[in-house]
Amino acid sequence: MIIQIEDLRKRYGARQAVDGVTLSVNEGEFFGLLGPNGAGKSTLVEIVEGLRRADSGTVRVFGESPWPRDLDLLARLGIQTQSSSFFVRHTAQEHLRRVAALHRVSRDRADEVLRLVGLEDSANTRVEKLSGGQRQRLAIASALTHDPELLFLDEPTAALDPLARKQLWGLLKSLPGTIVYTTHHLDEAEALCDRVAIIRSGRIVAVDTPAGLCERTGAASLEDAYLRLVAA
Amino acid sequence: MTAAAGAYLLAMVRNKIALFFTFVFPLLFIVLFGLMYGGPGQMDRLAAGVLDWGVGNAAMFGVAYSIVQWRRDDLLRLVRTTPTPVTSLLSGWYVVTLGLAIAQAALLLGVSLLPAFGLTVAAPGIVLLPVVLMVGSLTFFAIGVVVGRLAPNPDAVAAIANCVMIPMAFLSGSFYPLELAPHWMDVVSRFLPLRYLNDAMREVLSGGYHLVVPLSALFGFAVLFGVIGLRTFKWADNS
Numbered sequence: 001m002i003i004q005i006e007d008l009r010k011r012y013g014a015r016q017a018v019d020g021v022t023l024s025v026n027e028g029e030f031f032g033l034l035g036p037n038g039a040g041k042s043t044l045v046e047i048v049e050g051l052r053r054a055d056s057g058t059v060r061v062f063g064e065s066p067w068p069r070d071l072d073l074l075a076r077l078g079i080q081t082q083s084s085s086f087f088v089r090h091t092a093q094e095h096l097r098r099v100a101a102l103h104r105v106s107r108d109r110a111d112e113v114l115r116l117v118g119l120e121d122s123a124n125t126r127v128e129k130l131s132g133g134q135r136q137r138l139a140i141a142s143a144l145t146h147d148p149e150l151l152f153l154d155e156p157t158a159a160l161d162p163l164a165r166k167q168l169w170g171l172l173k174s175l176p177g178t179i180v181y182t183t184h185h186l187d188e189a190e191a192l193c194d195r196v197a198i199i200r201s202g203r204i205v206a207v208d209t210p211a212g213l214c215e216r217t218g219a220a221s222l223e224d225a226y227l228r229l230v231a232a
Numbered sequence: 233m234t235a236a237a238g239a240y241l242l243a244m245v246r247n248k249i250a251l252f253f254t255f256v257f258p259l260l261f262i263v264l265f266g267l268m269y270g271g272p273g274q275m276d277r278l279a280a281g282v283l284d285w286g287v288g289n290a291a292m293f294g295v296a297y298s299i300v301q302w303r304r305d306d307l308l309r310l311v312r313t314t315p316t317p318v319t320s321l322l323s324g325w326y327v328v329t330l331g332l333a334i335a336q337a338a339l340l341l342g343v344s345l346l347p348a349f350g351l352t353v354a355a356p357g358i359v360l361l362p363v364v365l366m367v368g369s370l371t372f373f374a375i376g377v378v379v380g381r382l383a384p385n386p387d388a389v390a391a392i393a394n395c396v397m398i399p400m401a402f403l404s405g406s407f408y409p410l411e412l413a414p415h416w417m418d419v420v421s422r423f424l425p426l427r428y429l430n431d432a433m434r435e436v437l438s439g440g441y442h443l444v445v446p447l448s449a450l451f452g453f454a455v456l457f458g459v460i461g462l463r464t465f466k467w468a469d470n471s
């Protein structure tokens with residue numbers, strides 16, 4: 001088990017953002033986290049990444065607690081930042097080399113990752129001038145330079161046109177290791193995920209394979225199954 | 233440290249507005265004041281005033297603006313996921329800030345040394361100048377870290393930093409000799425870091441050695457604001 005979460009809770013003022021979540025993610029899994037806006041997906045993921053502290057419950061990532069900040073653990077995690085988290089006035093290549101240097105990884109590795117995500121032709125383009133799809137690729141690349149075993153992707157295809165989205169699927173499918181991924185796109189979750197968890201109002205409503213969720217709800221697609229579970 | 237410093241330097245040298253306010257704007261002041269009031273015996277005060285204001289302003293704005301921008305863009309959060317500690321991030325930025333201060337001094341004093349303006353600097357001054365720049369930039373850098381913590385967005389940086397710097401420049405005698413000012417201004421200025429940077433800079437440019445008091449005061453301000461800045465440092469906007 002790569003991630004083990006037990007009865008996790010987090011409250012912001014009057015709002016219970018995470019309300020008793022128990023969940024586990026296995027090695028090598030492509031694990032999807034689905035839910036409406038404000039369902040608590042981001043809070044849950046940020047607690048697992050060690051960026052926030054839970055009020056109660058336990059989280060173990062590779063058997064370790066992610067809070068307080070644990071550098072040995074962070075070295076094994078790849079966290080995709082927002083697609084605007086780039087060093088200003090840098091080119092794509094310069095940005096990725098900086099990220100690599102912060103992780104104490106060589107420039108060659110940065111350039112290798114740039115090729116891996118298919119950005120070699122945009123290496124000398126300023127980050128401000130990259131297209132939406134290119135920005136998402138660079139944001140994913142920023143999480144990969146130190147060769148993490150566990151990768152967190154936060155809506156990597158948000159705000160992309162359908163073609164750019166489909167093009168990114170190929171990259172996402174090729175990524176190694178264990179992946180935890182949040183999205184709003186159900187067709188995407190169906191195509192990419194080994195298992196998905198559906199979260200609503202801070203609680204897990206269901207965890208299963210996409211096919212298992214369809215079967216369980218008698219729905220024709222993951223989208224139908226999702227709508228039934230979330231509306232229930 | 234080098235990655236953070238490099239990113240800071242590159243963002244700075246590719247930013248035409250920052251370069252204008254760091255180099256061109258103080259240069260205009262030197263030329264304008266120099267032509268109006270300059271000449272031998274006057275230019276050391278004038279150059280010292282413009283230089284300390286320019287160095288303090290650039291140090292404070294640069295770091296405050298970068299902290300706000302990096303925090304807003306989640307770059308600080310990105311740094312937090314790497315083995316790079318905040319002290320190494322900030323010390324890298326400080327090295328760049330000091331480099332820019334030395335370049336500012338070279339430019340502004342280089343122009344002031346022209347016969348038309350009539351500055352002369354004695355040998356000890358040239359040796360002591362880097363020390364003054366080192367302590368002075370550190371002080372205003374530390375203030376910038378605190379301004380970066382307080383400002384919610386880049387526009388607020390300009391507002392807060394100007395509110396701090398402009399009154400302080402007048403009260404500290406950067407643009408106006410305190411000898412001609414009312415006594416209360418002299419008293420108020422003793423609580424302001426720019427007063428001590430101005431004193432140190434004037435001392436150096438006029439060939440004096442009395443630097444212990446102003447440099448100690450500057451260092452005290454640097455420690456004060458540095459401790460506040462590090463103790464309250466925030467990695468992300470919404471945490």
